[in-house]
Amino acid sequence: MELTKLTIAELQQGYANRQFSVTEVVSQYLAAIGKLDGKLKAFLVVQPESALARATELDRALAAGKEIGALAGVPLAVKDCLLTKGLQTTAGSQILAHYLPPYNATAVERLIKEGVIILGKTNCDEFAMGSSTENSAFGPTYNPWDLTRVPGGSSGGSAAAVAASLSLVALGSDTAGSIRQPASFCGVVGLKPTYGRVSRFGLIAMASSFDTVGPFSRTVADSAQVMQIIAGQDARDATSQARPVDDYLAALTKPVKDLTIGVPQEFFADGLDKYVAQAVRQAIDVFTNLGARVISVSLPTLPYALAAYYVIMPAEVSANLARYDGIKFGERIQADNLLALYHKTRGQLLGSEAKRRIMLGTYVLSSGYYESYYKRAQTARRAIQADFVRAFKEVDVLATPTAPTVAFPLGSHTSDPLSMYLQDVYTVPVNIAGLPAISLPGGFVDKLPVGLQLIGSAWSESTILRLAYAYEQATPWHNYTPTLPA
Amino acid sequence: MSLTKNDVLHLAKLARLDLTAAEVDNYALQLDEVLHYLDKLNELGAVSPAEVLAGSALVGRVDEIEEFNNSTNLLKSAPAKEGDLIVVPPVFSANQ
Numbered sequence: 307m308e309l310t311k312l313t314i315a316e317l318q319q320g321y322a323n324r325q326f327s328v329t330e331v332v333s334q335y336l337a338a339i340g341k342l343d344g345k346l347k348a349f350l351v352v353q354p355e356s357a358l359a360r361a362t363e364l365d366r367a368l369a370a371g372k373e374i375g376a377l378a379g380v381p382l383a384v385k386d387c388l389l390t391k392g393l394q395t396t397a398g399s400q401i402l403a404h405y406l407p408p409y410n411a412t413a414v415e416r417l418i419k420e421g422v423i424i425l426g427k428t429n430c431d432e433f434a435m436g437s438s439t440e441n442s443a444f445g446p447t448y449n450p451w452d453l454t455r456v457p458g459g460s461s462g463g464s465a466a467a468v469a470a471s472l473s474l475v476a477l478g479s480d481t482a483g484s485i486r487q488p489a490s491f492c493g494v495v496g497l498k499p500t501y502g503r504v505s506r507f508g509l510i511a512m513a514s515s516f517d518t519v520g521p522f523s524r525t526v527a528d529s530a531q532v533m534q535i536i537a538g539q540d541a542r543d544a545t546s547q548a549r550p551v552d553d554y555l556a557a558l559t560k561p562v563k564d565l566t567i568g569v570p571q572e573f574f575a576d577g578l579d580k581y582v583a584q585a586v587r588q589a590i591d592v593f594t595n596l597g598a599r600v601i602s603v604s605l606p607t608l609p610y611a612l613a614a615y616y617v618i619m620p621a622e623v624s625a626n627l628a629r630y631d632g633i634k635f636g637e638r639i640q641a642d643n644l645l646a647l648y649h650k651t652r653g654q655l656l657g658s659e660a661k662r663r664i665m666l667g668t669y670v671l672s673s674g675y676y677e678s679y680y681k682r683a684q685t686a687r688r689a690i691q692a693d694f695v696r697a698f699k700e701v702d703v704l705a706t707p708t709a710p711t712v713a714f715p716l717g718s719h720t721s722d723p724l725s726m727y728l729q730d731v732y733t734v735p736v737n738i739a740g741l742p743a744i745s746l747p748g749g750f751v752d753k754l755p756v757g758l759q760l761i762g763s764a765w766s767e768s769t770i771l772r773l774a775y776a777y778e779q780a781t782p783w784h785n786y787t788p789t790l791p792a
Numbered sequence: 793m794s795l796t797k798n799d800v801l802h803l804a805k806l807a808r809l810d811l812t813a814a815e816v817d818n819y820a821l822q823l824d825e826v827l828h829y830l831d832k833l834n835e836l837g838a839v840s841p842a843e844v845l846a847g848s849a850l851v852g853r854v855d856e857i858e859e860f861n862n863s864t865n866l867l868k869s870a871p872a873k874e875g876d877l878i879v880v881p882p883v884f885s886a887n888q
Contacts, residue, residue: 408865420881502803540855548851573871613832631808633880635869643885645808656816665803666823669795670830672806682833689836723822724829 310471311787314380314528317474321379322369328368328379334421335381339425341470342790347447348457348467350386351394352426356382360423376535378421383473385464386427387434388509388519390412393424396509398432398442398460401636401655412543413477413536414517420535425473428463432657433627434484434512434601436460436679437729440720441659448716449491450755450788455713456598458488461522465492468522469788471669472627473758475532476522481512482615483709483733485520486745490708493747493786496522497529497773498733500764501740502547505540513622514545516615516737526746526775533767549765557768558775565773567593568603568701573732579711584750585756586707592780593705593773594666603697603704607689611735614690616727617670617683624667627660640750662723698763703773706732706745708745708757732759742767745785746774795824 309331312320320326335498336354344350367374384390387397389407396402410418418424431441439462441445447462448472449455457466461478465488466761468476478485482499489496504519510516521532539552569590574583594600630653632638639654641647657662670679697704710731719726736743741761758777762770777786800820811819838864872879 405869408862408869435875472823539851544851544853546851590804607836610833610836616826617830617833632871633878635866636871638871643881644883646885647881648808649810652808653804656809658815659817661809662819662822664807664809665800665819666826668803668807669799669823670825672803679830679833682836683830686833724825727826727829754888 310338310474311526312686313411314377314474314531317379324458328361328364328423329358331379332357332381332425335473336505338470342470343472344792345448345453346450346466346470346472347445348428348463348470348472348485349383349426349442350396350398350429350463353393353424357423357425360415364423365590366606375419375421377417377531380422381425381474382417383425383428383464383467383476384414385430385461385476385478387430387479387510388477389510390424390427393511394427396444397434398430398444399657399660400443401630401651401756403443403637407508409508411506411519414508415552416535417532424523428461428467428476430463431460432660432707433510434460434479435623435659435663436482437483437726438714439463439488440716441657443657446716449713450790451493452713454724455715455754456491458491458709458713460484460488460542462488465489465494465496467678468492468494468524470790471787474523478520478522479509480518480520480737481516482730482737485522486733486743486757486759487709487729489522489745490755490759491713493600493745493755493783493788495526495529495784496520497533497744497767497771498663498736498766499533499537500742501744501765502545503742503765504536506541507540507542512627513619514626515622516619518737519607526771526778527555527558529744530558530771533771537767552768554768554771556763557772562593562770562773562776563597565702565769566599566601566700567773568697568704568761570603570608570697570704570706572605572606572608573706577710577728578707578715578729579751581751582711582756584706585751586758588605589748589758589777589781591706592777596776596780598773600683601701603701605693605697605735607686607693610686611738612727612731614683614686615730615734615738616666617679618687620663620667621671621680622667623663624671627656627664630656659723659751687738690735694735694739694741694763702762702766702769704761706761708732708759708760712751712754712756734737742770744770746778747786749783795820795827
């Protein structure tokens, strides 16, 4: 039996009925990783011994009829910018090449308590800075649908691992699209929660006012189940909110007939690949067929979102990455005085995108430029937030493409940072406004997956999951899986 | 206005980054291109105060003392140590 194709619900039923053991499931996933990850490079580290030991423990508990947690025996891959106690966490950077965290990120800790089995850590752009996973200091990850193409980024390893069935679910982080864009490129589901819904504690900080943690899965229901566990307030993240967490799984099967879906025209302007546009428009037609009302809306400040992001984000990066100084943790390049140690350690061990963003942030915050860049960008941020608030007075959900193209070939944007930044044009406005959004398989162009993005108002994860589930049930896309050369 | 190599060197100094000559050349061009893109923000007019939203609310918590028992593990992360102390080079080198 091919256990790596089962959903969380199917695994749980199989465990309950003693059809197969946790050890068998974990063994099949580890075998798949062994067979395919040499080509995909989705994982930076795999921990077979610890995963199998945990599986044995769970099998014993199951046999003894003990309570074993809501996600017991569910294989999980974790993006390498989330701290895992005692398990190598590099954030894709040389400066953390041998870092062993002394504690778990809250999202990881909550999932461990519910019985997940961590298979390993997945590759990402250094400090989550990038849209292709090519900025990882440890080499790129390859797209399982076409090994000459990128998996997207920055959570490219998590997306590729789930798409190729090397893990059932994965955790990623999304600061400007780093969950949704790789989900789109790899043909899987990726959920970016409302800012404040999932604790950022233990997420290696990139831009703290945008950073979020969320799940990857092959089906909408699986993302709902992971989200159920990781959502909720955490005293160790002062931006995580006390609002009650909805029952996401129960919300999935509610009708969508009463929903109004807005299609923002600005997302279909210049720069969108015409075949991707076609696929997304066809996907939106499915909502009409499901009985939902689809209307056209406008978000006039949208064209300023990326520029605002590329001021505020580097400003936060320049502060957040100041901690990598070669003193308290991480790697160090020796020097004969303290200042030289800082300069050498940071200059030699931070990658080119990290250094580019640190300098950009230093520039926009420096005396004389603060007003013209940072203050203006914060004003734009508020204008964009206000645009979304206006739109959500008319509609329940916004439907858009996730990315302007399908997965692009490796190397096509690496020498031109601005063209890489433009990859985030449809995802970044959501982070600017702190809203929840999901990317789900919405069709194919040239045998490559296209992502459909559904954006909700703040705290409406259950609404976008419900609409995503209805779409998934009405379309065949999630049934397609990549065929990798053996 | 465009960014010069000297500007890049100044930024690198502020940000405590040693850059190679090739990096300085590249960053001058690339950062300049990005800064031009950011000029887009100048097109956006003022936002009326009514439309300005409150930022995300910070959450308070009870100020309780919590025992921290993980210092040994935290110290393990330091790249150079002598006993329980982190070793750093002198602030001034001998020739300064």
